[in-house]
Amino acid sequence: MSSAVFPGPLGPMPEAGAAAVLWMPPQADAPGPVRFVDGFEPFAEFARGHEVDPALLAVDLGATWDFVAGHPEVLESETLAAGAARFVGNVIAVVHPAATWRMTSEPEIGTNTLSIPVAGLVQGMVQQPDQRDAFLQMLAPWEQDDIDDEEMRALSAEDSAPAFVVVPARAYVRPALPILTFHDDRGEGIPYGHRWPDGIAPEESYSRESHLERFAPLSLVVDALIEHLRREYEVEVRRERGEGGTERVVLEPARGAQITITLGVPSVRIDAGAHFHAIVPSCICDACDETAETAADELERIVLSVAAGGFREKYPVGRRAWLYTEIRSPDGERRESSSGPAPEMPDEARERAAALLRGLDDGWWPAWPLRSLPA
Template sequence: MGDIEDLFDGPASGLPAPLWNKAVLSRRTAQYRPAAVEGASVKHLAGYAPFVVFCESKGVSAGQLAPDLSALLTFVRTNIGDLSAEPGLSEAATIFVGNVIAAMRPEAHWRVMPDGSREVGDRSMMITADRLIEGLKEADDGMVAGLLTHLMEWAADDPDGPALPELRPVPSGQAREPFVRPELPSREYRSADGKVIEYGNRWGADSPPEDSYSVETHAERFEGLHQVARALIEYLERAYDVEVSWDPAHAADVSMNTDEVIDVARLTPRDPLAAPLTLVMTGSPGVVVHAGALHDFPFPICGCDACDETVESEASRMEELVLGVAAGGYGERYPVGRKKWAEYALFAADGSGNRSGAGPWSATPDRLAAAEERLHAVPDGWSAWPLKRSGTSTGVSGPGPA
């Protein structure tokens, strides 16, 4: 049925190689290289022929749906029961809808994440394609209208300069010994009516109550993040050639607003092409990590009852960031496009996952100019921190953690 897969520009092709960040050692050069080389981007994904046949059985031309996203979403929702009942047909519909989205902007394309999930879009917006049909089945009219508006605005927005290759730093400097998280205290937290709160699974399959987004109950459950942050700093001191400075003044490295500052440590690797880190322990309690030239990462990211974060989940995110930066799995860009956005990409040190972000950035002109100059030297991502040689002492300034 591949002969009927000619509704989009170019020949239909298979999926690209997954985005993979784990480095492998080349026996020939004794240097790290990416485990997979990125191939050509895919805009027109094969495998939607069953959906074309299904459309014909309903008296609708798939060729008329391809350029009309509104009509396509209406058709899919009208026939969602039949499409969902057969996995092969649901898969074909997913690919067709994804191809329509990829055709909406010249730089849009498909990509496969390390966990095998598929996304479609460009650097300003990526949609998880694998949930498209399921999401349309669950969505109400207002949600679908919002999705349509969002996609149409995205398609109409002027291209933000020439397309850049994806920022994909390759972690290559993992320490000889793995980081071991300190044991965190186990506590029981209760709601106002005395029931035990199962943080991380508080709402189950239901949506959080509307008023839970403005409430922060038992913020003290994140106190263990200070313990994890200090353990990470001690670990990095032992493993890498890095200067550690404890000074409350280093809190100025962080651009975002922070509450009461408890402790601050700045870690500067002895390689100007490696990203520094500043860890600010706050009275929330929480930790804000400034990584590299521009980006701040708060832990917890929110803390409200609706988000239902746990100290374990936030500790895992913080460890992924800090260890990924030290291993060379972190990159930043600024300015990006005519809008002068900032973007970052983080790949876990052990190859287990990745995350990225992009958007407008607010900072003083001097700070942005300094970031632009510094990031110009690391266009493909920050270098891995140099490992500490046996017998080498690490410089530590300041009084140390409280």
């Protein structure tokens, strides 16, 4: 079905989950992405009734915003509000031709980098008309965001692997962590790590952080990791005092990426290579339900992977000069990547880091050399 309003064929609204993740390989019998959906005609007729040509609104998102904002009665009719949401989404697809429709909890229009719930957008146009310019500015870098995302996905998908992975003959062994018991306000034990058996955490748990002392055993894990690395690899270990009196351990290998571990409460910070940093646990809210054991899993995976040679940094990537990092476990079973702007630093330091990374083998830091004699 074609339309005299939008420059392309019309399709039905996708079913829930359809085309929601655009990077997944399409199924043979799956419907193609929908750029323009039908069902906007009630709003188009409403515009005509106010002597406004919907075809002119269709090519001007700012004018569409002004028209909707000036007619709050759009929200008084369910049919008209739904038509307005579909019309506005189609206008966004004109602004950004790569955008397609998907259905989540409500209809959305977007790409991998940005997806816009259209019913909420129409409500915002009516209730917060002063946000017009801010919304248009938010859309301005969308095309470049998509280009950057495509470049990063290509890096994640490419068949690149470290030249050598070095694993000591004596494996790392996690120390026995104390069994800690915590109670809620009613005196009942809190089963951290198993609080939400159905996988659904209550809304209020996302803003609650209880018994952060449960992460105190991470200091034992840090000590064990440092001793293992000192014993097995050619690495210099320095203990320093960081900001606020926090303890910082610098591990400088004879070759490979330096690691700095900063102990804090409740989190441990890991810095490695030129730009990489991670906070473990990454979230301490009750909803995430992390424990010292799950945080130790992440801490050990990162540190041991860097030492073994499973650490990759590429910078600068793309026109925005973003940072791409990859951590691959020594056994090759786990591979995780991330991308985004590089940390802020002086231009001279940034260029030194870029030159250093350019000298690596496709971004892979070499494995730390093993000690020839036991430490």
